[in-house]
Amino acid sequence: MGMDAIDRKLVELLQADATLPIAELASRVNLSQTPCWKRVQRLKEEGVIRAQVALCDARKLGVGTTVFVAVRTNQHTEEWARQFVQAVRDIPEVVETYRMSGETDYLLRIVVSDIDDYDRVYKQLIRAVPLFDVSSSFAMEQIKYSTALPVR
Amino acid sequence: MGMDAIDRKLVELLQADATLPIAELASRVNLSQTPCWKRVQRLKEEGVIRAQVALCDARKLGVGTTVFVAVRTNQHTEEWARQFVQAVRDIPEVVETYRMSGETDYLLRIVVSDIDDYDRVYKQLIRAVPLFDVSSSFAMEQIKYSTALPVR
DNA sequence: AATGAAAGGCGCGACAC
DNA sequence: GTGTCGCGCCTTTCATT
Numbered sequence: 105m106g107m108d109a110i111d112r113k114l115v116e117l118l119q120a121d122a123t124l125p126i127a128e129l130a131s132r133v134n135l136s137q138t139p140c141w142k143r144v145q146r147l148k149e150e151g152v153i154r155a156q157v158a159l160c161d162a163r164k165l166g167v168g169t170t171v172f173v174a175v176r177t178n179q180h181t182e183e184w185a186r187q188f189v190q191a192v193r194d195i196p197e198v199v200e201t202y203r204m205s206g207e208t209d210y211l212l213r214i215v216v217s218d219i220d221d222y223d224r225v226y227k228q229l230i231r232a233v234p235l236f237d238v239s240s241s242f243a244m245e246q247i248k249y250s251t252a253l254p255v256r
Numbered sequence: 257m258g259m260d261a262i263d264r265k266l267v268e269l270l271q272a273d274a275t276l277p278i279a280e281l282a283s284r285v286n287l288s289q290t291p292c293w294k295r296v297q298r299l300k301e302e303g304v305i306r307a308q309v310a311l312c313d314a315r316k317l318g319v320g321t322t323v324f325v326a327v328r329t330n331q332h333t334e335e336w337a338r339q340f341v342q343a344v345r346d347i348p349e350v351v352e353t354y355r356m357s358g359e360t361d362y363l364l365r366i367v368v369s370d371i372d373d374y375d376r377v378y379k380q381l382i383r384a385v386p387l388f389d390v391s392s393s394f395a396m397e398q399i400k401y402s403t404a405l406p407v408r
Numbered sequence: 409a410a411t412g413a414a415a416g417g418c419g420c421g422a423c424a425c
Numbered sequence: 426g427t428g429t430c431g432c433g434c435c436t437t438t439c440a441t442t
Contacts, residue, residue, distance in 0.1 A: 152316045157404070162405055205394045
């Protein structure tokens with residue numbers, strides 16, 4: 105699965121705009137359409153490119169508020185973890201979840217319309233799975249949000 | 257900019273897979289192609305759908321490690337903020353940045369290949385702008401990552 | 409605001425070089 | 426790797442209700 109400079113450039117371009125036609129991509133990497141198309145095809149087959157999605161405006165969808173939730177548990181069991189993972193996957197307002205090192209066991213990013221809406225999601229979460237400690241931090245402003253991963 | 261149930265369904269579908277052809281979308285929302293196409297067009301014009309991008313596999317791009325960085329400053333000036341925003345926007349490894357309420361002033365999500373790589377980005381960041389306090393937390397595992405916002 | 413038909417463009421894949 | 430070609434699907438528009 106060796107990616108050369110051209111592959112990386114294609115990934116960079118498609119991460120920025122997946123609507124670029126093959127002809128446009130080809131000229132940007134100084135290739136003709138056929139080899140360019142084959143490269144993109146290969147990147148998809150290999151799973152380097154794993155999806156093509158529409159990104160929406162959070163405010164316009166009424167979920168302009170981001171809350172980070174640090175979670176601690178006192179039940180370090182397989183069963184609890186399985187339940188927790190299921191719970192966050194089932195709640196669409198939870199858009200990101202990470203198992204952390206250090207003090208907090210899990211870090212969640214949640215998008216909601218306002219504080220009342222957050223309370224609703226919070227209750228939904230603690231009802232689904234017992235949590236030892238929950239610490240919520242509100243984001244005042246989203247400074248940067250990029251789905252484009254660095255390719256060097 | 258009133259979104260009805262059909263619009264929301266379209267947004268939901270396109271957030272999951274933007275390669276769905278109009279004909280397929282149309283049948284899923286029980287419309288024919290033309291009105292379905294017009295709705296999607298309108299959602300793009302209004303900026304509800306703001307981009308269409310390729311999502312990549314972080315591991316396969318060699319950036320499988322996520323680090324959350326909590327930043328505190330002691331210079332609460334316009335000029336410092338401007339510099340900081342520019343710095344995080346210019347560093348591609350910084351994929352998300354939020355201005356927070358509470359203890360930490362800013363929270364960054366950074367993707368890197370390993371700890372050494374993180375050290376490189378860390379040095380790049382503190383060289384670009386003076387930081388009063390920096391606290392790094394490593395993610396052990398990404399449990400959930402969704403670019404799809406909830407639409408209810 | 410909906411439908412069905414039709415035109416034009418582009419992705420896709422095969423071919424020779 | 427490059428260029429060419431053709432099929433078919435998909436986007437986009439038009440006429441109509």
